[in-house]
Amino acid sequence: MSAAVLEQPVLGSRRLSNVLVAAAVSTGGLGFLLASLSSYLGRDLLPLGHPAALIFVPQGLVMGLYSLAAALLAIYLWYVIAVDVGSGVNRFDKDAELVTISRRGFRKPIRVDIPLKDVKAVKVEVRDGFNARRRVSLRIQGRRDLPLTRVGEPLPLAQLEQEGAELARFLGVNLEGL
Template sequence: MAVSKADSGPRPQQVLEQPVLGSRRLSNILVAAAVTTGGLGFLLTSLSSRLGRDLLPIGHPAELSWVPQGLVMGLYGLAALLLATYLWTVIGIDVGAGFNRFDRAAGQALISRRGFRQEISVEIPLREIQAVKVEVRDGLNPRRRLALRVQGRRDLPLTRVGEPLPLADLEMTGAQLARFLEVPLEGL
C-alpha cells in the first residue's frame, strides 16, 4: 500500500481578499441624522414664522418676523435637507465599498469599488506589482493608507477613504500583503 505525500504539509494560500468599508459607517450616519434634524428644525421655524403658530415644542418661532428671519431660516432648512438627501443617498448606495482580491493561481489582482452609477474594477497582473507602499502623514489633514506601486502606473490606493486607520493595523495589513505578493514593503 503506497502512501501519498501530496498533502503532507500546509499549502500556501492562493487567494487573499480584503474587504473595504464604504460610506455606510456610523460616523456618516450620525452626520446625516444631525443634518436632517437641523434642516427640519429650520424649515419648521420658517413655517412657524409664516403661519404665526408655534410648530416646534421649544422656543417661540411664531414671534419671528417672516421677512427676513423666517425666509432665511427656510432657505437654510432647504439647503440642509438637500445636503441630507445627498448624504443618505451616498450611505444607501454605500459608495466606496468593495474589496481587494489577490489571486496567485490566476496571477491577477482585482481592485473593486462601488461608485454612484456603476462598479469600478481594476485588474492588474501580479507580475506588474513592484511594492506595497505605506503612506503616513500626520497633522491637520492626516493620511494613513496602503497603496500598490504598479509598473508604468500611478500608485493604486487600497484602503478606505475617510477615517485614518490605526497605525498598527495599517502596518500589519501592509506586511501581510507584501508577504503574500512577495514584494517589498515601502514607507516604514
C-alpha cells in the same frame, strides 16, 4: 478560497459617523422648516424658543431656504449611505496572476484589473498633522500608486503596518515606507 487567493474587504460610506451626520443634518433641516412655518403661520410649532415672533420676510424666508439646503444635503448623504459608496474588495489571485480592485461608485461599479507581475512593492504611507493620511497602496510599474485602504477615518498604525506586511509577504514584494 485557496491559499493562492487573498481577499480584503473595504468598508464604504455605511459607517456610524456618516449616519450620525446625516441624522443631524436631517434634524436641523426639520428644525429650520418648522421655524420658517412658525414664522409664516404665527404659531409656535417648535417646543423651544418662540419662532412665531420672527418676521417672515426676511427671517422666516431665510430659515425656509436653510431647510431646503439641509434637505438637499440630507438626501445626498442618505443616498451615499444607502448605496454604500466606496465599499468593495481587494482581490489578489496568484493562480490567475491578477490583482482586482473593485469599489461601488455613485452610478456604477468601478473595477481595476492589474497583472500581478506589474506590482513592484507595497507602500505604507503615514502622514500626521492637519491633513493626516494613513494608507496602504500598491506601487505599480508605469502607473501611479494605487490606494487600497478606505477613505475617511485613519486606520490605527499597528493595523496599517500589519495589513501592509501581510500583503507584501503574500505577493512576495518589498514593503516600502516604514
